[in-house]
Amino acid sequence: MNDVVRWGVLATGGIAERFVTDLAGVEGAEAVAVASRTEASARAFADRFGIGRAYGGWDGLFADPEVDVVYVATPHHAHREAAGRALEAGKAVLCEKAFTLNAREAEELVALARDRGLFLMEAMWMYCNPLIRRLVELVRDGAVGEVRTVQADFGLAGPFDPGHRLRDPAVGGGALLDLGVYPVSFAQLLLGEPDSVQAHARLSPEGVDLNTGMLLGWESGASALLSCSLEADTPLTASVTGTEGRIDVPRGFFFPERFTLTRYGAEPEEFANADDPHSLRHEAAEVTRCLRAGETESPLVPLDGTLAVMRTLDAVRDRVGVRYPQEALLTRA
Secondary structure (H helix, E strand, C coil): CCCCEEEEEECCCHHHHHHHHHHCCCCCEEEEEEEECCHHHHHHHHHHHCCCEEEECCHHHHHCCCCCEEEECCCHHHHHHHHHHHHHCCCEEEECCCCCCCHHHHHHHHHHHHHHCCCEEECCHHHHCHHHHHHHHHHHCCCCCCEEEEEEEEECCCCCCCCCHHHCHHHCCCHHHHHHHHHHHHHHHHHCCCCEEEEEEEECCCCCEEEEEEEEECCCCCEEEEEEECCCCCCCCEEEEECCEEEEECCCCCCCCEEEEEECCCCCEEEECCCCCCCCHHHHHHHHHHHHHCCCCCCCCCHHHHHHHHHHHHHHHHHHCCCCCCCCCCCCC
């Protein structure tokens, strides 16, 4: 690996814009190429962000010998193909979440990366956030005792027109994969893969979930009450309650500016984020660190954890009856 990790960006939407902007603050990393469905779109993006090469289509980016790692920022229905082709071309990959449409696709990508000895990571930026990492450290050190409940939600008020991508089954629409992946990932970061999954949802006429509630359970006795919505502006908060205390994360739990630890019988302790909590820089820095160290998986966003989250998302969709047209079979929990 060169001293500077050279990034190729696949897609030119809003999340790609944020990523490239924040990547500029990562030492030892540089965006050197971008690809889009049209050369005009790729060129406009490249000119805006000072990127040297622009490709109309994916093949040029995957064949570029100056690209070390590809950031896949397409809609998630295209993640399996995009990330898979990048890996087949010998590129490391950072792939947006939801990682794929289902666990079967995720397993295929992970197997491909491991077989070829290539780096692969889900772009779950929440896991790389310094304050979330501190929260996890406190929980694992017993600050709240044994965890009994986790609560988290992510909802947008909408309304979203029937033609919007969030309501289109063909592109993996619905609240769960776009929004629900955050509460599920938060709960599993703390408790691991659940032993039971219950769910209820309101579906759109197109057949995607508009409002979904989830109850996850563990043999330890812990449970997680989670929700996601395309119809309601939910609090966007999270809490972790244990036998000896509680942690409360205010609005924007997946990019927290602060959280409060209340140990029973003691004064609340507040933990604040001295860095920009909204930045994608932390995940980009973690990928850059891993590549320079020769690591093929990140300890912060392990692939086994990504697979476990995808299995839970599959189980939720199985319970509420959401199927995407391009799926042959769902992995059943």
